[in-house]
Amino acid sequence: MGAIELRAVEKWFDELQVIKGIDLDIKDGEFIIFVGPSGCGKSTLLRMIGGLEETSRGAIVLDGTDVTDQPPSKRGLSMVFQSYALYxxxxxxxxxxxxxxxAGAPKAEIAEKVNEAARVLKLEPLLDRRPKDMSGGQRQRVAIGRSIVRAPTAFLFDEPLSNLDAALRVEMRLEIARLHQSLKTTMIYVTHDQVEAMTLADRIVVLDAGRIAQVGTPRDLYNHPADLFVAQFIGSPKMNVLPCGAADGAFMLQGGRGSAFDMARGAPAHLGxxxxxxxxxxxxxGNCDGTVEVVEYLGADSYVFVNCGPLGVVNVRVSGAEEHAVGQDVGLSFPPERLHFFGADGKAV
Known part of the structure; x- marks a missing residue:
């Protein structure tokens, strides 16, 4: 079992509060990812769960047992850090x-568990090598294997792929996804990379300045962001946000053309x-006109940056087969079912 509950947990460093009353239920076997910008508190929260940081207020409950004041060794959790920390x-x-x-385990038991972890992580040919003779991705797999042999209640990953190059990160993402499917153990994973969050998580916890901005599946957060922060943090490239208003049953864009809008939903100040x-x-x-300023060709896709005057520069993702010239005048159409509206307070309308 690996169900974890956070009940109004807070973390203070003297007069500075970095975790501000977080409530969260994590189901047994769930893959949860904490994501957010640097300084939002995601690593601190993970370390609090692991017992490496003291919890100032609130409670951390593991499988129905309050472990708030228990040391890391008593919690049955295993951490994988950004640094491999191999001998x-x-x-x-x-x-x-x-x-x-x-821990004094018998040699036969150690050998059995090491061999099983090596099989799961495809490390069998490397068992007699030393860390200096391996790549970064292999070392990270060894660090994960070191955690697996302990058969923890849950795995805690603190930005484990940030030291790897782009190709290795993709490879290791796949390895971690396979590992979760194989072990079916609770995993809590911290990253600032929203692509990792979208591809790995059962649910994503978006943190903003020590608070939870939104919790949901990757699809929920992508399609139904609760506020402007989540809307622009989840998705690559980020969502375009344009100033707008509404009158006489229609939303209006400065220097553009609006369409029907249900004012009963609230007053929009931003269109996403x-x-x-x-x-x-x-x-x-379409809804507005602009002039192509920059075209970024990426092969399968192109990003076309269009200067729409008072609306600012709008990023448009098109097929790489389309050709657009810098200086070209274009019209931009916004399908009504794809629009997101936010009020002056940044909350979804």
């Missing part, structure tokens, strides 16, 4: 089995639309 003079086999050895949902056409068509 350089030990083989992979010895690194992975070290915690069991220090994702780059891939905008349709480029001839000038004079």
């Amino acid at each position: 350089p003079h030990m083989s992979v086999r010895d690194n992975m089995g070290f915690s069991l050895k220090t 639309i994702r780059p891939e949902h905008i349709v480029l056409g001839a000038a004079g068509s």
Whole structure:
């Protein structure tokens, strides 16, 4: 079992409050990702769950037991850090089995658990190597294997892929996803990379300045952001946000053309639309016009940056097969079902 509850948890460093009353229920076997900008409190919250940071107020409950005041060794959790922290003079086999050895486990049991973890992580050919003879991705797998042999109640990952290059990050994302499917153990994962969050998580917890901005599945957060912060943090490239208003049953864009809007929903101050949902056409068509300033060709896709005057520069994602010239006048159409509206307070309307 690996159900974890956070009940109004807070963290203070003297007079500075960094975690501001968080309530969260994590189900057994769930893959939860804490995501947010630097300084939002995601690593601090993870360390509080692991017992590496004291909880100032509130309670942390693991499988129905309050572990708030228990040391890390009593919680049955295992952490994988950004730093591999492997012993350089030990083989992979010895690194992975070290915690069991220090706990006094029998040699046969250690060998069995190390071999099983090596099989899951495809490390069998590397068991007799030392860390200096392996790539960064292999070292990170050894660090994960060291956690697996302990059979923890839950795994806590603190930005484990940030030291790897882009290709290795993709490879390790796949490894971690397979690992979760194989072990079916609760995993809590911290990252600032929303692509990792979208591809790995069962649910994402978006943190903003020590508070939860929104919790939901990747699809929920992408399609139904609760506020402007979540709307622009989730999704790559980020959502376009344009100033707007509403009158006489229609939303209005400065220097553009609006369409029907239900004022009973509230007064919109911002219109959001994702780059891939905008349709480029001839000038004079659609909701606003602009001039192409920059085209970024990426092969399968292109990003077309259109200067729409008082509305600012709008990023449009189109097929890489389309060709658009800098200086070209274009019209931008916003499909009504793809629009997001936010009030002056930034909350979704």
